[in-house]
Amino acid sequence: MTAVLDLTAVSIRYSRDPKVAPAVRNVTLTVEEGETLGLVGESGSGKSSLAAAMTGLLPKSARVDGAIRFEGTDIAAMAPDARRRLLGASIATIAQDPFTSLNPVVRIGRQLVEFQHWRSDLDRKARWARATEMLKQVGLSDPEMRMKQFPHQLSGGIRQRVAIAAALLVAPRLLIADEPTTALDATTEDQIIELIREAREAIEGAVVFITHDMGVVRRLCDKVAVLYAGEVVEAGPVAEIFTAPKHPYTKALLACDPAEIEVATRNLPTIPGTVPPPDDRPDGCVFAPRCPEAMAACRTKDPALRNAGPGRTAACLLVEEPA
Ligand SMILES: Nc1ncnc2c1ncn2[C@@H]1O[C@H](COP(=O)(O)OP(=O)(O)OP(=O)(O)O)[C@@H](O)[C@H]1O
Numbered sequence: 292m293t294a295v296l297d298l299t300a301v302s303i304r305y306s307r308d309p310k311v312a313p314a315v316r317n318v319t320l321t322v323e324e325g326e327t328l329g330l331v332g333e334s335g336s337g338k339s340s341l342a343a344a345m346t347g348l349l350p351k352s353a354r355v356d357g358a359i360r361f362e363g364t365d366i367a368a369m370a371p372d373a374r375r376r377l378l379g380a381s382i383a384t385i386a387q388d389p390f391t392s393l394n395p396v397v398r399i400g401r402q403l404v405e406f407q408h409w410r411s412d413l414d415r416k417a418r419w420a421r422a423t424e425m426l427k428q429v430g431l432s433d434p435e436m437r438m439k440q441f442p443h444q445l446s447g448g449i450r451q452r453v454a455i456a457a458a459l460l461v462a463p464r465l466l467i468a469d470e471p472t473t474a475l476d477a478t479t480e481d482q483i484i485e486l487i488r489e490a491r492e493a494i495e496g497a498v499v500f501i502t503h504d505m506g507v508v509r510r511l512c513d514k515v516a517v518l519y520a521g522e523v524v525e526a527g528p529v530a531e532i533f534t535a536p537k538h539p540y541t542k543a544l545l546a547c548d549p550a551e552i553e554v555a556t557r558n559l560p561t562i563p564g565t566v567p568p569p570d571d572r573p574d575g576c577v578f579a580p581r582c583p584e585a586m587a588a589c590r591t592k593d594p595a596l597r598n599a600g601p602g603r604t605a606a607c608l609l610v611e612e613p614a
Pocket residue numbers: 305314332333334335336337338339340341350568569
């Protein structure tokens with residue numbers, strides 16, 4: 292079966308100059324139909340750069356090496372116009388702030404009708420009816436009233452539901468959700484996560500969920516790729532990585548997940564130090580300066596991503612490859 296999305300050795304530079312240090316390095320990952328992949332990492336780990344590359348939204352000055360295949364077609368190699376046509380009809384994005392996808396000065400109804408411009412088989416009335424029905428499906432109780440409102444008249448949670456409805460109107464094969472619950476309270480976050488789960492079933496496609504929060508990955512995703520300083524440091528099935536993480540960075544992220552902390556505490560642990568910028572990487576393992584398990588060899592030897600069990604990879608000298 293052809294994967295919905297398949298990245299092979301993808302590097303991203305914010306410059307055409309191949310000598311400029313890449314912000315994303317050599318990332319390989321696959322998302323199959325019916326799967327939700329979590330991309331997780333701290334600020335600066337390259338999540339948004341990867342999302343922009345997947346949606347063809349990197350700045351013109353950026354350079355992508357490697358292949359990004361959407362249902363078998365390499366979108367990194369496509370002309371921008373052809374890429375926009377393909378992606379506009381097949382990939383939808385839900386952003387952290389729905390104001391980035393909703394126009395603040397246009398009523399919801401008009402926007403949702405315009406989102407369906409590619410449906411030449413439907414007239415305006417049919418598009419309006421389809422949009423109203425979609426608002427109902429995402430749990431809004433008075434969709435006709437919502438259609439007449441402006442985005443600023445809605446709460447954050449309702450705005451995010453409208454953004455999900457807008458994404459579903461595209462009937463995408465791939466839904467990319469970029470920190471869609473970060474600005475929401477815990478109850479609303481639960482509802483939006485449930486909605487994204489239902490959305491994946493409705494589109495019969497795949498979801499890429501970008502977050503810094505391991506708790507959300509645990510609740511929603513089938514697979515996870517942990518990013519650090521632009522590299523995948525560990526990847527594999529969520530069920531296994533959460534029970535037996537192998538990379539010290541994954542272990543540290545899990546230690547920051549409130550659900551993993553037995554005694555309720557106001558002060559969640561954080562990982563000391565910061566992600567190094569692309570042009571100031573340490574020698575050896577990029578995580579070594581912050582790693583509680585680092586050995587002398589970690590300061591000199593770059594750990595290549597290695598086999599860490601069925602469907603799993605990890606980039607750490609401490610991980611022994613299965614025989
Ligand atoms: N437009 C840009 N021009 C130059 N460098 C950029 C640009 N966008 C991102 N970067 C750099 O790329 C690296 C990865 O950033 P990116 O925003 O992709 O990470 P992130 O994990 O999404 O973080 P955040 O959650 O803060 O958005 C960082 O070092 C960042 O400074």
